[in-house]
Amino acid sequence: MNLILEKQALQDLLQSWRQNYDVYLPQKLERFSHFMPLTETSVLVTDEPHNTRIPPKSLFLPMTEALVKFTRYGGYEDARHEIQPRIVFGIRPCDAQAVQLLDTSFIQDEYTDPLWLERREKTITIGLGCHEPCLNGFCTTVGYGPFNKADLDAILTDMGDVYLVETFSQAGDACFQGLPVAAEETYQEALAVQHSAHDQMPVAFETENLKEKLEQNFKNNYWDEVSQSCLGCGVCTFLCPTCFCFDIVDETQRRERVRNWDSCMFRTYSLEASGHNPRPSRVERTRQRISHKFVYWLDQVNQIGCTGCGRCVRYCPVGLDIRSMLRQAHSLPFEVSHAI
Amino acid sequence: MQSNGRSLYTPIPMHVLRAYYESTDRSLKTLELSFDHAENSHAFFEAFNPGQFCLLSVAGKGESALGVASAAWEGDFVRFTAQNVGSVTSALHKLKAGDAIGMRGPMGNGFPLEDWKGKNLVIIGGGCAFSTLYALTKHVHHEDHRDDYGKLILVYGTRTSGLCMYKHDIAAWHENEDMEIHQAIDVPEENWQHHVGYVPDVVRQVAPSPDNAVAVVCGPPIMTKFTLPALDELGFAPEAIFTSLEKRMKCGVGKCGRCNLGPQYICKDGPVFSLAELNALPADL
Numbered sequence: 001m002n003l004i005l006e007k008q009a010l011q012d013l014l015q016s017w018r019q020n021y022d023v024y025l026p027q028k029l030e031r032f033s034h035f036m037p038l039t040e041t042s043v044l045v046t047d048e049p050h051n052t053r054i055p056p057k058s059l060f061l062p063m064t065e066a067l068v069k070f071t072r073y074g075g076y077e078d079a080r081h082e083i084q085p086r087i088v089f090g091i092r093p094c095d096a097q098a099v100q101l102l103d104t105s106f107i108q109d110e111y112t113d114p115l116w117l118e119r120r121e122k123t124i125t126i127g128l129g130c131h132e133p134c135l136n137g138f139c140t141t142v143g144y145g146p147f148n149k150a151d152l153d154a155i156l157t158d159m160g161d162v163y164l165v166e167t168f169s170q171a172g173d174a175c176f177q178g179l180p181v182a183a184e185e186t187y188q189e190a191l192a193v194q195h196s197a198h199d200q201m202p203v204a205f206e207t208e209n210l211k212e213k214l215e216q217n218f219k220n221n222y223w224d225e226v227s228q229s230c231l232g233c234g235v236c237t238f239l240c241p242t243c244f245c246f247d248i249v250d251e252t253q254r255r256e257r258v259r260n261w262d263s264c265m266f267r268t269y270s271l272e273a274s275g276h277n278p279r280p281s282r283v284e285r286t287r288q289r290i291s292h293k294f295v296y297w298l299d300q301v302n303q304i305g306c307t308g309c310g311r312c313v314r315y316c317p318v319g320l321d322i323r324s325m326l327r328q329a330h331s332l333p334f335e336v337s338h339a340i
Numbered sequence: 341m342q343s344n345g346r347s348l349y350t351p352i353p354m355h356v357l358r359a360y361y362e363s364t365d366r367s368l369k370t371l372e373l374s375f376d377h378a379e380n381s382h383a384f385f386e387a388f389n390p391g392q393f394c395l396l397s398v399a400g401k402g403e404s405a406l407g408v409a410s411a412a413w414e415g416d417f418v419r420f421t422a423q424n425v426g427s428v429t430s431a432l433h434k435l436k437a438g439d440a441i442g443m444r445g446p447m448g449n450g451f452p453l454e455d456w457k458g459k460n461l462v463i464i465g466g467g468c469a470f471s472t473l474y475a476l477t478k479h480v481h482h483e484d485h486r487d488d489y490g491k492l493i494l495v496y497g498t499r500t501s502g503l504c505m506y507k508h509d510i511a512a513w514h515e516n517e518d519m520e521i522h523q524a525i526d527v528p529e530e531n532w533q534h535h536v537g538y539v540p541d542v543v544r545q546v547a548p549s550p551d552n553a554v555a556v557v558c559g560p561p562i563m564t565k566f567t568l569p570a571l572d573e574l575g576f577a578p579e580a581i582f583t584s585l586e587k588r589m590k591c592g593v594g595k596c597g598r599c600n601l602g603p604q605y606i607c608k609d610g611p612v613f614s615l616a617e618l619n620a621l622p623a624d625l
């Protein structure tokens with residue numbers, strides 16, 4: 001359904017959802033915007049020209065959470081978490097796309113992560129399309145886009161005083177029940193906004209044969225060159241919406257086994273008890289980060305594991321830019337591999 | 341993977357049935373664990389395949405991946421041998437009979453035993469990585485399975501005779517007609533009646549035929565690295581050579597991302613790979 005939502009009516013609509021849902025949306029937290037629960041006084045951030053600093057993957061895979069409780073007498077039980085029905089409002093299409101990518105890792109038949117699954121099943125996601133190109137983003141380059149609909153129950157297009165609301169599911173319909181239906185003309189205008197947004201996104205690098213180039217040059221000193229100034233701080237992975245690695249540690253005092261976000265950019269990540277480390281320097285670690293996104297995700301689910309959100313570009317303290325790294329990869333030699 | 345109605349990450353309760361040192365220097369300790377609940381035991385043995393591993397859990401210390409060193413027919417318990425190298429394994433070394441312990445598993449693929457039926461098996465092990473090969477040998481050697489396979493040739497090397505694991509069984513195997521066993525130590529010792537030398541050299545000396553045979557190699561990385569070319573020289577094809585890989589692990593179920601080798605997770609898609617499969621993956625070990 002295509003509906004019209006007056007911008008002035010948004011606050012009331014959001015508040016009305018609170019009766020049945022926990023509502024999360026981007027709000028200012030110090031200098032950054034951040035997905036936080038809606039309160040009566042929340043100020044929504046919809047006009048920021050980029051996404052939140054911490055990606056909304058944190059709503060499904062919290063930075064830290066208990067997995068297991070130690071019982072008395074040496075037993076173990078599942079850690080319990082109360083997960084309420086939720087609406088995540090204002091998620092950008094790149095970040096929603098990332099959640100869909102993560103589903104392919106967390107939801108796999110008998111290997112399904114129960115906490116991820118429960119949060120996903122209890123969440124309605126309402127996207128806010130990007131009508132103006134964001135700083136550093138390159139979603140169209142990697143095959144997605146500023147109005148990408150993957151994983152959304154509805155998406156909003158900013159049209160000045162109003163939003164055009166497109167709903168894609170019953171849950172999405174229910175959230176916007178009672179709003180006036182958009183005239184065909186308005187819908188066409190919205191499509192024009194979407195297309196122009198798409199066309200304004202720059203092509204950041206060439207993806208044709210990129211996978212082959214990276215995988216065939218696993219041993220090339222290209223990796224030394226692109227990792228030279230890296231500090232190994234892990235920011236690029238920590239803030240990446242598709243990075244999902246976690247560590248598991250025991251918190252003795254709390255009698256819990258906890259998972260915490262981790263990063264393949266850290267030395268200890270792959271360090272084995274024998275002292276052997278398959279990725280001893282930032283060269284191998286950078287290679288892992290880039291290859292995971294531009295080679296291994298493709299092998300696994302035939303999708304690029306980077307949604308072009310731009311965070312790693314924006315927040316790297318030494319200005320390492322994945323876009324220029326991948327532009328540089330273009331001069332790497334390769335042979336066309338024939339898929340069987 | 342068995343779920344037992346628990347989350348992927350929650351261990352099942354087990355107890356130590358027997359705990360004993362496996363090597364004279366006390367660096368290796370064997371734990372035999374029994375199930376607290378019969379349904380967990382059923383689920384385990386329903387799923388178990390030699391070559392798989394489990395995560396043993398010590399509350400407050402963490403979890404360690406250890407290969408299963410017992411065959412299903414041995415009884416209602418699971419055996420592991422742990423080398424004392426760090427925080428979890430040193431806690432495992434402190435356990436004694438009757439102590440509680442948590443376990444997750446069996447994890448991973450195990451050896452492709454179905455595909456190996458009708459073939460000669462060349463089993464090559466070194467150091468404490470021999471544990472899953474021990475389980476494999478016990479499985480194959482059992483009267484219910486022995487006829488499914490051809491010749492059984494075992495090469496097992498350790499640095500010293502004191503580090504040789506499962507001595508009782510291995511001594512008994514020397515007496516067996518239907519199995520060829522070659523033991524080796526790195527440097528000569530008094531009264532040692534078997535090979536002296538490194539595993540790759542012993543393999544060259546024994547020169548098993550590649551005809552209708554598969555070779556499975558598990559050992560320290562350096563041993564594996566030099567044994568593979570030896571097998572190649574003997575004419576074993578990459579499809580007929582198997583090894584079990586190790587990487588640092590946490591979740592054991594392909595979620596935490598830690599143990600990836602290219603697009604594969606060693607914990608879930610491995611740990612057993614053929615050399616042909618490995619050749620197609622990045623050299624990220």
Ligand SMILES: Cc1cc2nc3c(=O)[nH]c(=O)nc-3n(C[C@H](O)[C@H](O)[C@H](O)COP(=O)(O)OP(=O)(O)OC[C@H]3O[C@@H](n4cnc5c(N)ncnc54)[C@H](O)[C@@H]3O)c2cc1C
Binds near residue numbers: 405587
């Ligand atoms: C498939 C597989 C089978 C194994 N089988 C055996 C076996 O039969 N016997 C044996 O003695 N050892 C085995 N290992 C190695 C064993 O898992 C590690 O030596 C052990 O986890 C070290 O833990 P720690 O806490 O004592 O050491 P620490 O250095 O304190 O390690 C901290 C944590 O890092 C992880 N870790 C560190 N090194 C490794 C590693 N090499 N592999 C996996 N996780 C690691 C563990 O989660 C560990 O708890 C196996 C490893 C794998 C991957």
Ligand code: SF4
Binds near residue numbers: 231233317
């Ligand atoms: S954010 Fe930059 S410096 Fe930090 S680990 Fe990533 S690439 Fe290296």
Ligand code: SF4
Binds near residue numbers: 236240308
């Ligand atoms: S790699 Fe960088 S641009 Fe791509 S999704 Fe991750 S943080 Fe965003």
Ligand code: FES
Binds near residue numbers: 590596597599600607
């Ligand atoms: S140990 Fe977590 S993915 Fe393999």
